[in-house]
Amino acid sequence: MSRRNKLAKFAELLTFPNVFENRGAYSPNPVLNGKDGQPVDMKGRWNESFFKNNNPVVLELACGKGDYTVGLARMYPDQNFIGVDIKGNRIWRGAKTALEENLPNVAFLRTRIEQIHHFFAPNEVSEIWITFPDPFPKKESRRLTALPFLNLYKHILKKGGLVHLKTDAIELYTFTLEEVIPNQNDYALRYHNADIYAGPLWLEALELKTYYERKHLAAGKKITYIQLQLR
Template identity: 45%
Template sequence: MGHKKLIRFRAIEGFRNVLQYPKHMPGTWHEFFQNNHPITLELACGKGEYSVNLGREHRNRNFVGVDIKGNRIYNGAKIAIQEGLDNVAFVRGQIDHLNEYFAENEVSDLWIVFSDPFLKKPKNRLTHPRFLKLYQQVMKEGGVIKLKTDSRELYDFTHEVIAEQSCSIVEDIQDIYSKGKATGALAIQTFYEKMHLAEGRTIYYLAFTLPAHPIVVPERRKKEAEEDAAAE
């Protein structure tokens, strides 16, 4: 591990807005924020650009960025502290352990922004049914999942999952910039988005809600996961 990363890992240990593998937190987030405002998650948040920018614009909501890489979280956490954004926090932890960090009905909605599309390992995509099943355990009914990506593969895959799980599409934009839809929250640009736009890539946006019935991972998706595991 590089010297710079070590410095950042040590630094976040003292940041009041960073919690590492916080299994003691389910059901207590409103005590942490000292309010009863809705909680929005940013999954695979990287440097936390969405959490920070949304926190600036919506002081009546709480935002929690989740990522395993503490050296990236450091950036957003430091900015939030410097700007006094008490409605922004970060969790260093595994997304597939989300139900160990949040309680049932504790999350209002969530963002998935330029996450790894895992082209060779569909089971790791954050819109795979195994993840939707996990989100269903912590989200309020009717909470919106918002995907912003430059990956046509991930966008199409998510459409397939939405159809098979009977999710409801809230908004579907195949090219937010050509259609003049890069406004409000969609105008926030992460480090990766700026890089992708410079390369001329198309940016997709898909927002949807989970069904009222429990998410069930289809056998063919389970088989995909087994094949992925065997190939590792």
């Protein structure tokens, strides 16, 4: 993508009512901005201020172009979905699709995932989806299911809240299952499958396929899934 196209998308993002951006990506006290760059305080107020209902709030982390976020919103109109990613040019696609389809239960948050606790209150989030994240083969600490991240999620998840991992990266699946889960006590393992399409799907939402998942399947890769529940 050319620099001109990226800049055009960044400019358009500022006009989207369903996009919120953290302008202090490395600040200890980041500030969230909404439409037209206006500062907004959304922590603990996503349902009240944006969605205008009391439905469950579900996050997709490292959402990329928002394929899964938008797909979940179509599938579950009685839930609210927020796609989180640091790349504004990626978020643009999902946010624009949601606006074009008049989906009222979709928002996007541009921020580093390490800072999400600044923008969500304790018990505000019901579920977290992690779909095809970077597996970081050489940097275990940056994997979104590493213990520091699971510890972060528990501060915004409701008791009994779910964490879903869907990935083609068998090393991430194995790392989570064998090295992370046995070394913590906050989450219970509810389900895991190293090849979800080998039999009937355990969960309806697993039917959704992103652009990258289709590429992985076409290349003959198996898709894995893990579900954790906060105790």
